[in-house]
Amino acid sequence: QSALTQPRSVSGSPGQSVTISCTGTSSDVGVYDYVSWYQQHPGTAPKLMIYDVTKRPSGVPDRFSGSKSGNTASLTISGLQVEDEADYYCCSYAGNYNWVFGGGTKLTVL
Amino acid sequence: QVQLQESGPGLVKPSQTLSLTCTVSGVSISNGAYYWSWIRQHPGKGLDWIGYIYYTGSTYYNSSLKSRLTMSLDTSKNQFFLNLNSVTAADTAVYYCASESTGTHFDSWGQGILVTVSS
Numbered sequence: 001q002s003a004l005t006q007p008r009s010v011s012g013s014p015g016q017s018v019t020i021s022c023t024g025t026s027s028d029v030g031v032y033d034y035v036s037w038y039q040q041h042p043g044t045a046p047k048l049m050i051y052d053v054t055k056r057p058s059g060v061p062d063r064f065s066g067s068k069s070g071n072t073a074s075l076t077i078s079g080l081q082v083e084d085e086a087d088y089y090c091c092s093y094a095g096n097y098n099w100v101f102g103g104g105t106k107l108t109v110l
Numbered sequence: 111q112v113q114l115q116e117s118g119p120g121l122v123k124p125s126q127t128l129s130l131t132c133t134v135s136g137v138s139i140s141n142g143a144y145y146w147s148w149i150r151q152h153p154g155k156g157l158d159w160i161g162y163i164y165y166t167g168s169t170y171y172n173s174s175l176k177s178r179l180t181m182s183l184d185t186s187k188n189q190f191f192l193n194l195n196s197v198t199a200a201d202t203a204v205y206y207c208a209s210e211s212t213g214t215h216f217d218s219w220g221q222g223i224l225v226t227v228s229s
Contacts, residue, residue, distance in 0.1 A: 003156065034214040034215070036214070036215035036216070038157070038216070044221075045206060045219040045220065045221055045222050046157065046206070046216075046219055047219070048215060048216065048217050051214060051215035051217070052214055052215070057217065089156060089157050091157070091159075091215070091216070093214065097162075097170035098159070098170070098172065098173070099159040100159065101156055101157040101158065101159060102156065103155075103156045104155075104156040104157070
């Protein structure tokens with residue numbers, strides 16, 4: 001299966017909102033509501049931020065939200081903070097017990 | 111809280127077998143609510159799902175690695191394992207083990223282990 005498509009980079013100023021897109025196909029994002037998002041700071045393991053398209057694990061600020069329309073999922077971060085600067089990866093179930101990740105998006109907080 | 115820790119050699123020679131162990135604490139790997147996964151990240155690149163194993167021993171592999179891949183588990187030690195044979199430089203990556211508590215996302219991750227394939 002092919003990787004999901006994410007923008008290589010996005011940026012925003014503190015307090016602003018940014019949205020990161022994740023485009024898949026009708027075989028993954030478009031058909032399953034099992035899209036998750038991970039935040040990764042340099043040299044550390046990924047951290048789950050959103051699962052099942054819109055759900056937030058306990059401890060994740062409500063500034064992080066997820067959505068999906070058709071074959072594209074999105075992660076929105078509102079009220080940007082400096083500590084949000086990181087790489088973000090989307091992931092989707094692709095059927096037949098397979099998972100596919102996006103290529104990752106580097107978020108810069110200016 | 112589930113905690114995972116990868117271990118194994120950091121250097122493997124080309125054509126040999128990469129073998130890693132993931133030690134789990136906080137939950138029994140025999141807990142049927144969990145799947146146990148391996149994910150890797152090539153240097154400076156994105157994440158790639160390798161495969162996962164269920165407590166029954168059932169395995170599900172990325173089709174691109176399936177011919178070289180074996181996963182197993184030892185419930186007595188609360189560990190699961192990755193074996194990838196015939197490695198090349200393209201297998202150089204940070205390898206993570208992770209848990210899936212509902213089968214829809216990877217909720218806990220190990221810290222990762224860098225494995226370099228080089229002679």
